[in-house]
Amino acid sequence: MSKSSGDVRIENPLMPAGGWGSLGEVTTILFDQRVPLKDSRLLLKQNKPDGYACVSCAWAKPANPHPFEFCESGAKATAWETTSKSIGADFFQQHTVTELEAWDDHRLEDQGRLTVPLRYDAHTDKYREIAWDTAFAEIGAALRSYEPKKVVFYSSGRASLETSYMYGLFARMYGNNNLPDSSNMCHESTSVGLQKTIGVPVGTVVLDDFEKTDCIFFFGQNVGVNSPRMLHQLQAARKRGVPIITFNPLRERGLVSFTNPQSPLEMLTGHETAISTQYHQVKPGGDTAAVMGLCKAILALDDAARNGGAQRVLDTAFLLEHTQGFEEFEAAVRACEWSDIERESGLWRTDLESAAAVYCKASAVMAIYGMGLTQHRNGVQNVTMMVNLLLLRGNIGKPGAGVCPVRGHSNVQGQRTVGITEKPELAPLDKLKEQFGFEPPREPGMNTVEACEGILANKVQAFIGLGGNFVRAVPERGLMEAAWRELPLTVQIATKLNRNHVIHGKASYILPCLGRIEIDRQAGGPQDVSVEDSTACMHGSRGMAEPAAATLLSEPAIVAGIAKATLAPNPRVDWDRWVADYSTVREAIAETYPEIFHDFNQRMWTRGGFRKPVAAANRVWKTESSKAVFTVPEELKGNPDLSGAPATLRLFTVRSDGQFNTTIYSHDDRFRGVYGSRMVLFMSRADMAKHALAQGDVVALRTAASDGVERRVAGLTIVPYDVPPGCIAGYFPELNGLIPLWHHAKESKVPAAKAIDVILERDRRPS
Template sequence: MSSDSDNLRIKPASMPAGGWGSVGEVAHILFEQRAALKDSGLLLKQNKSDGFACVSCAWAKPANPHPFEFCESGAKATAWETTSKTIGADFFERYTVTQLEAWSDHQLEDQGRLTTPLRWDAASDKYRALSWDTAFAEIGAALRGAKREQVVFYSSGRASLETSYMYGLLARMYGNNNLPDSSNMCHESTSVALQKTIGDGVGTVVLGDFEQTDCIFFFGQNVGVNSPRMLHQLQAARKRGVPIITFNPLRERGLVSFTNPQSPGEMLTGQETAISTQYHQVRPGGDTAALMGLCKAILALDDAALDGGAARVLDTAFLAGHTHGLDDFLASVRTCGWPDIERESGLKRASLESAAWVYARAKAVMAVYGMGLTQHRNGVQNVAMIVNLLLLRGNIGKPGAGVCPVRGHSNVQGQRTVGITEKPELAPLDKLKEQYGFEPPRTKGMNTVEACEAILAREVPAFIALGGNFLRAVPETALMEAAWRELPLTVQISTKLNRNHIIHGKASYILPCLGRIEVDRQLGGEQAVTVEDSTACIHGSRGMAEPASHDLRSEPAIVAGLARATLNPNPRVDWDAWVADYGTIRAAIEETYPDIFQDFNARMWTPGGFRKPVGAAERQWKTDSGKANFTVPEGLPGDPDTKAGLGTMRLFTVRSDGQFNTTIYSFDDRFRGVYGSRRVVFMGRADMAKRALAQGDLVTLRCASDDGVERKVAGLAVVPYDIPEGTIAGYFPECNPLIPLWHHAKESKVPAAKAIDVLVEKGSTP
């Protein structure tokens, strides 16, 4: 297999999001995955109330969907999962695992669907097929003999509510709360910040609010790549004249313009909708400073209104009746100087005042944001500052207004709803004790960073992964891969081959599962599952494609198999009955969480989903103060603990339109004009000139830390790009080796991938 590093081509990128480019990408991947005829029909059922929920992003599913309620990214995910390509035991007869280490992420996953249980054989360095019963028996025996408080049960955001509930119960009945998940790597900052400020760890906005808003603020979220279906709501808002004010280091195509592929008129004429009415290229890590500048400008407008006898800009009635901590926050705003705000945000005072002027005149404002705010040392603070901004004018808990975090994976938010959490205080342990007759562990479990720390310390005897590509997603790549090989046991429940199968433990098993899009036949007939979207709405999902192999088992069946092989029998948990009829799992979930899941089986097919209770959306604040809390930021620096100095640049990681999370569909990124390679670094022309660099020159990046660990990525080609001076961007996960494990958000421990100080060296240093 050849590397992609020698195939780089750079082309001008000026096309809008959507349009013919999107249509072409969908057609290409359907053909490439040998699924054109099959998936073209499946796509008509994607995100429909009688179909299946997309396996990629978690954006909301409307009650009245478009005829084609899927986006380019969702179509790619469907084609990727329902591909005709398969991997059987014969594949591993041709390659040793060591040989496969040289393959790229794309090359590994592009081999197709895994179809049979596999166990790594040390003598031959190959995976060998084995029976399901043997796999479960061997894994169960190893887990029964392991140190139970140290075993890790990781889960990806794709697993359904039913599977997640079973998996959390398995871990707790086994004896720990070690339930890290993909939320730990992205929106844990949201969960922590919103819980302490408004009393709910999720957003307050639903799809209907987009029809009633009169202003949208957008922070650090690339809608054109990560949640393209949202472009329909944004386009409709713009056509109503709603201003959209964007803060993002890069000028992303989806936030600049959009041509709706579902509009024949737009497709024929090439008509584009301008999405952002103001676009502020904030410095990576400068979000708190930018938000402080907005608040300072709003306060100045309020002062002027008060002095002139005009109507107040601040919503004084809301602030008096619903908030706590206002005086301390306003004091911090007044003492914060504009020079500091400008330096840290990278934006001019006039620009921030212009945005604040629009905010002050809007009656209903929503703030949409993504991992550009959460994956920072001050990620929790950034989200809390979003809340501060909204509270000033009462923009939470009324139509058209609120906080709107855009979650990534399709059910990552829902997993938390049904108990996937390392924090025992967030799980209904007393109810589980009553319901199932066991004593749940009360000790805090490991989150993602803590699990990595324990693996590096050689303290984890087994790592069970319900989906995902954990080792590729986490920081500290070099040290983690070395430590991973020392794990006594690794078990991966997967649909496709990825690097986490190739870098494996001393004993390693791959358990291939059905995908959500595939028909799930059990003793009780064809089964359906449920997921929760970014707006806290819960939907049913019914598989519609024939399985890639008759030997595949569903995720609930695999979790049940592991539980039966590992745990002592419990007369109150009939794993077999749950697998036969997923309705019985939903009944159990309803019993555990009656306030959320009342009449679960009846309501799961509600068009648009049924929403779980979100008190803050009704101005019911489940906080210690009983009100929405203003918080005072600790400081403005976006990366306060690194050793930035002369010659360092601030790196932040991005995703391409050819990927979703760690899944790489292709080496192309048409929105940025990069083709044939992902080994690139985006740099402004002024910074290139300072370093005597030209397009295509190779550089090595080194992390500017002084902890004695060398972290570098070599052989990156320089691509000129419109990016704030002193900063560069590179792709995730290729740049993960540069991120120290300790470089994470305070409080939430989300890896701080959006602000890493690095040294840039010309040449590909060995």
């Protein structure tokens, strides 16, 4: 049964993740993007040891890959990049920027690949073609006139290790550590939380652990949309009888069932593998309370075992040898009331006790999580609570066990590894000084939230964007877009047109670059690059498609071009040599980070990648006490700084299967049964009845904040869905305008997009 409202069609989704639906989606996007047959064969080289690394998610790349080591999302990303659609200077002669502002995200990017460098002409309100050398000279002259501390160097997660290293060095030679990146918007809570508890900022799990685990806990990560290739590991685990216990507000198709599109038998028979053996729809922001309940139930089971003379449930030997702070944590858990846990988590005590019983029977437990844990006011606390859970039974630093944060973009973790960070203490500044003969800045730089604050306060003079769609991805859209137009200079290095190009600074440049999948021909011959996956393994990536246009430059060449036009010559930094031969960049990386990247050029094509040292995986804890640290949560409340009035609903943002981050491939979401629009609001039937709403009704949302700023999004069509009571869901980035800039995670400053208290209003006006 379906009902339509305007351009929205709503159906009842029944299909599993994968299967014929996935195959159909891949076929459709290859056709829509006019990808030639010869280029569609590139998919056979995606995530292969001698091929190219996927440009979408960062999931691990196996040493022995499947024949088709790509997923629906990865195929869409490849089609999006290798499209035969392109736009040149003639396109911008036909459209003013004001006209393009009215286009939605999908339409902007769907025009195809950018092919020529462009500069905004305020007189005509159009972008006009500019010569590369002229663009570099003008940008360099402007940067030399600005105060270095007032310039921001942002990077998205797609740039290679080589480009990222060059970019970070450029920023520091220019004079600042203003190097925010997309980590600030997603997994900075991971970097902070894991570092202070187990001494590393990344996960401890590798692909082999999936074959050795006997229990998986899954928190706040939509595998079917954000990292579908992981479904192969989850399906294999389920076939071995491994329980998978999921905590997620929505019942996501990829966590319910999966039909493997690479299995002819499953495709022909329609066989589905049930993924989750328990599925707990935790209240958004209720993760700390849920994990507290699990720990409380585990302590009760340990009490019963001890009183009955049975083997202890807690790994007491591990706790004694490897941890500190257990006694304080134990006291906090015992003092916590079940009534508070149930209220804040939205789960029943019996459900949490059932999950805890499975945990206690397993000898090797893995905890997988995504932004559903990190994008909260207490996002760092959520991460440290998950570590507490694992430590109780020694589930870090042994085969089949550990913590597994699922990073989003394809090299966002790697960028941090080679120096993209606003925190000077995390960069080897003394080594850079010795290596390149300059004095690196020692003051902390701006992260994403701080960069936005600086832009709003007119304290930023220039914004350089190495990829991404910053203005669309950040919170506080109403204020940010107005302030963005006052920036003296914006520079965007990009492959496709997006919102960040039509919302621009007073002087604005678009510099089109090669994509990772394209052959990168330089003076030294075709060049390869490298990336890091979610499990901290480094991989080579070789471009294989012909470039979209002969006028494109590579990301390293663009970074070098701006750097040479901006900085005084430095005899120790030969930008031209680096661009001609990327192996020389890798030699420099290896000199800066010898522990991680020794013999980089020789090891970059290792099957399955080579892993950087992760001390906690070997039970070496690089904390102040040299032990893993239990932490006591400050509070159970998941959304402490917005209104909790009875009239509010708790909104959390989600992604569809028709998007990756801010890239919108289509307006459809087949997993949730929504077609034709992304301006929808998912609501339980009980809450619909409470608010006298029917499917297809159109409403508006207003943020429940009393800071004098009006944040409102209208034109949202109601869709009934299985959502926890008092909670609603809508799409990122369409609802980002409802997030106050100050509504971010404590310590990490990750925008709290997964819990926003809002007030619902009837509204039939377009947003």
